[in-house]
Amino acid sequence: EVQLVESGGGLVQPGGSLKLSCAASGFTISGSAVHWVRQASGKGLEWVGRIRSKVDNFATAYDASVRGRFTISRDDSKNTAYLQMDSLKSEDTAVYYCTRAVGYWQRFDIWGQGTLVTVSS
Amino acid sequence: SYILTQPPSVSVAPGQTARITCGGNNVGTKSVHWSQQKPGQAPVLVVSDDRDRPSGIPERFSGSNSGNTATLTISRVEAGDEADYYCQVWDSGNTRVVFGGGTKLTVL
Numbered sequence: 001e002v003q004l005v006e007s008g009g010g011l012v013q014p015g016g017s018l019k020l021s022c023a024a025s026g027f028t029i030s031g032s033a034v035h036w037v038r039q040a041s042g043k044g045l046e047w048v049g050r051i052r053s054k055v056d057n058f059a060t061a062y063d064a065s066v067r068g069r070f071t072i073s074r075d076d077s078k079n080t081a082y083l084q085m086d087s088l089k090s091e092d093t094a095v096y097y098c099t100r101a102v103g104y105w106q107r108f109d110i111w112g113q114g115t116l117v118t119v120s121s
Numbered sequence: 122s123y124i125l126t127q128p129p130s131v132s133v134a135p136g137q138t139a140r141i142t143c144g145g146n147n148v149g150t151k152s153v154h155w156s157q158q159k160p161g162q163a164p165v166l167v168v169s170d171d172r173d174r175p176s177g178i179p180e181r182f183s184g185s186n187s188g189n190t191a192t193l194t195i196s197r198v199e200a201g202d203e204a205d206y207y208c209q210v211w212d213s214g215n216t217r218v219v220f221g222g223g224t225k226l227t228v229l
Contacts, residue, residue, distance in 0.1 A: 037218075044205075044207065045156075045209075047217060047219070103152075103170070105151070105152035105210070106211040107169040108154065109166050109169070109175060112163065
């Protein structure tokens, strides 16, 4: 079965750190960009950032709201992407999804089930 | 930065046609993707690149994009189509993905 599975979510204090994982099965992520998208409770989808494939030098891009605090990486040998979140704020509380992007216009054809991150004291 | 505008809600009776719009400056020059999200579930791609349907998506779902408006059309609406729908583009100028605010489709 083709799927992405996120893990690593949980409760963290403001200013703390958390690292999410996005493991692919049934396909290889090596040729694709991987994006992270989040959704606060009752709110819409918000793009977090993305990492491109090896042929594109693993280039990353981030939304302004997380730039400098979040880092996306990948280990194609493990078929897994990561989202390192530092200096967390209460407004980072959300369900975090990873998704595979295909094509120049970055259509998201495979989504994970999401993992909840709660930033609270 | 680039903005996509969707109506917060659309209501339609079963069997009728629902049209959900997505407005953006010259959005017709970009490829628009549409995702469906049901409560407690991850989004699912229903229309890609303006008008293509991924495998497994019913023919009732179609899309168009021209000028400043992209449209998702759902024909012969069923109760199971009730969900939130999001449009999405790749804003290459700013190297970011932009989502519309989402539209809640209610089947009366």
